[in-house]
């Protein structure tokens with residue numbers, strides 16, 4: 393299903409485009425298909441959303457530029473952990489949310505690629521990743537808990553671990569995973585999280601995606617914001 397969504401997204405990529413390239417297992421299927429096309433003469437200028445994606449692109453011969461070299465992009469293709477009917481997303485399961493959001497925001501369009509399991513009525517079953525500065529992380533977590541409680545959200549907020557210690561993002565930050573279960577007012581939560589000083593970024597992508605390609609066992613369908 394991931395390959396199917398990736399293949400459908402590739403049809404939106406035109407020769408010569410400046411392309412943001414997402415992170416995660418679905419985005420990696422896209423990179424593989426893109427690399428085959430590039431090998432046969434298709435030209436794109438790619439900006440990766442993580443070191444992990446950059447490594448795969450370089451391994452497969454997809455040439456990259458930095459976002460500073462190409463600060464305005466035509467299109468970003470990326471996966472998601474959850475997608476709702478208004479094309480609001482939870483992202484950051486792989487810890488790449490900060491660069492993903494910066495790259496998507498610098499793009500004229502963002503296309504999400506995902507399988508049916510990612511589509512939800514209400515965001516929040518997937519733990520919301522919140523990227524925080526290591527400095528004062530306990531104070532930041534307490535501030536997040538207060539915001540959550542004001543919005544009627546409960547559930548554990550824990551530091552993500554990578555096996556041999558806290559997980560570090562490409563930017564050297566920590567991830568707090570918030571198990572809210574349901575986030576009835578994702579817009580309000582996003583606004584409140586943005587206002588907490590130690591929060592670097594959060595995994596709620598609101599008003600960023602233009603289209604989602606959702607692959608099921610039979611075919612891929614298109615989701616637009618409703």
Ligand SMILES: O=C[C@H](O)[C@H](O)[C@H](O)COP(=O)(O)O
Pocket residue numbers: 414415416417418419470471472473482483484485486487488489492
């Ligand atoms: O940080 C990671 C990204 O936001 C991914 O795009 C997201 O976690 C989806 O990944 P996957 O396609 O592996 O489910």
